[in-house]
Amino acid sequence: MIHLVLYRFVQIYYEKQMVTINRTRKYHRNEPIDLMTEYTICESLASVDSPYMIVLDNPRPYGAIVGDILKSYGILTQKCTMCEVGGGYGSLMRGLLEAHASSVNHVCMIDLSRFLLERQKRVLTQWSHLMTFVHADAMELIPAISHVDVIILNEIIGDLDTWEHVTVTDMPEEVVRFVDRYGLEVPRQGAFNFNAGAVALIEDICGKGIPVFVAEHASDPVIPPDMAYLGRDLDTDGFPREIRLRGHSEYTIRFSHLIRIADFWGRTVIGGSLIDLVAVKKSQKMRFIFISRASATAEQEIILEFLDHIREYRWLAIV
């Protein structure tokens, strides 16, 4: 009985928390960002020399894989103009250009961090004739952008503004507008978080008709049926969850909201688990390491860490 009362008390406390907004602009603008404190899939698979390549069927840099998928769906076309927002260390674009530069006419890298833009310039010098680097906030620049054939948003939309501790009876105006216009599902009871920045950016890109590639941690991840064991203790129908990182927090993304918006705008959506996109080996060894949490050797430790991260990721291409 006492447990029930306590449980209800904690429930009421959380339901009554003030609605706040998580912003990461100050952090990205001002801090010398170290992506090694964040574990991004793009950095783990930045080059074929990475120790994480042992998890892939066909070791290939992440950027090359993204380029392959864009090409296979006719998004990366001859003389293409691309825009990557939040390109971090420039690893995705390096991998993509190493494999597909002949299809690319121009690349615009947009980032809020001057520090990371400088790093991107150094990493991409070989293709400097193709590149423009723009120091800007995506939320301000994307609405003004045109003449772009594809936009890449890799692990950036979780950094955009997220409303926290929202309830259906206490929704900020912006959230009400999105929920009503697109019929977005939200929990009827209890508090939830809402990816307002991600939703606004996707709305804007869909409205412009520009194809976009998105990859991020999902609050509603998709687990490949032949690796169902990876779904253990994972909520596949959740709402955005805070991920605390050094100096800032980001949020997982409710992908079903992005898909609803794309559908509303009559756009075609392709997507799935990042596990399938990068083609993780589907061997007994992977299964054993994950299920038994084996980490006795360096190889097992790498595999376990990678599987534990990648299972939460989804990708989408909105064409």
Ligand SMILES: C[S@@+](CC[C@H](N)C(=O)[O-])C[C@H]1O[C@@H](n2cnc3c(N)ncnc32)[C@H](O)[C@@H]1O
């Ligand atoms: C988590 S890092 C991901 C980097 C890289 N895409 C990867 O997958 O490794 C997020 C990136 O987005 C940038 N960023 C965050 N908010 C931004 C905004 N509002 N406008 C433009 N860039 C932003 C950061 O500076 C950083 O480059």
